[in-house]
Amino acid sequence: MVYKFYVYDPSYKEELARWIGPNRKDSLLEKVEKLKTRQLPLLHNSETKQILNSKHISTRSISQQVCYKANLFVPRKLQYNSFSSINNDCIIGFWIHFPEFESDEFNQSKFFSPSKQFWPVDPAKNDIWLSYSEIFPQIRSFIQQKRSPLLWMKTKDTFERFFVVWW
Template sequence: MHYKDKEIQLQYQGFSITKPLWINTLNKINQFTDLQLINTFKPKVLLHDNLRLGKLVEQFIFYQLAANQNIEIILENIQVQNGNITVGELDGIILQNNIPIHLEIVYKFYLYDATVGTAEMEHWIGPNRRDSFNEKFQKLRKKQLPLLYHEKTRELLAHHDLDVNTIQQKVYFKAQLFPHLNDSNKEFPLINNDCISGFYIYLKELAQFKECKFYIPTKHNWLVIPHTNVKWLNFDAFKADLSIFLEKTISPLCWMKKPNGTLLKLFVVWW
């Protein structure tokens, strides 16, 4: 079974308009910029439904990279081995305007919970509270980016006539952010506020939207910009479907259509 062409284009378009989580540099980690976005995605290989969302996003990004005339992809998804042990993996080595760059790719959905941690970076957490922006950022800083300088990485890249000391490091870190409904108009100083894509609410707050219609997209379609061509649920049917997710401690991303036709994205959280 493979993707319907129209569905994957909508996923690609939603991915493409997602903004970088910060502008330029955050704590000495540089965002990858100056990438010309391509309107239509044409996969080189068949993409299957069981492809993880993160891997789908990688396909989108490498497609965009390959389509840019000033970029050459040298290596992608490079396994660094020490004998039979995998030391780690580099997402990609590219040349941009003949400058070698080690590129790490991240695409995340984060919700803002001020009760977690003590600083803004710690307040952005995954929908199910199992990960956070701070955890991912520290993993990039302490593990993924330093992997470039590992002895075995140096050996591997030397076979491609690459000297790690000449390679710049950047991340392509995009995110959709969802503050609580009450924080919808709040400005967040550290992150790019253009990443805010909707809001989240608790189940007890859902009743205020009982005149609205709802839709629960599949995980891959979390990327998609809401549109009207779906099977909308009324409030009662939506609550019944929603309860299945919440009982499994899963916070689903949902679409909401207001009586005036406005379309919104929101999470209803189990916690």
């Protein structure tokens, strides 16, 4: 089981290479390659075979499969576009650069920045909401540390998820 969050960076030439981690430290293609070359082959390591044999399990009887769940975020200006190489149902939000977050359009909304372990949670389940002026110093601090925070935004009864990227 793999559960990853990627943002779409149109500056890359190859379509699938455009799906990168929000902090630019990993990518969809890198993860798929790591699964194929390093993680799935672990079943055939001598140490693995020894442990399985001691439990009377043959590696020949094991069929490996991967469930790859992704939450995808596209640039705000592309959020209503369709993308041919991926499951568009996985697009759950957008991303913006920090200067865009500094604009007045966000003043009337409420925000929460979940820690990474809570990224998959539905924002509608959240009870703690901060004003723009309350959340802004936190976001600025993340950006200064070259970290791209995920934000949940509540506007009246509408909830949105987006990353503010540092790059």
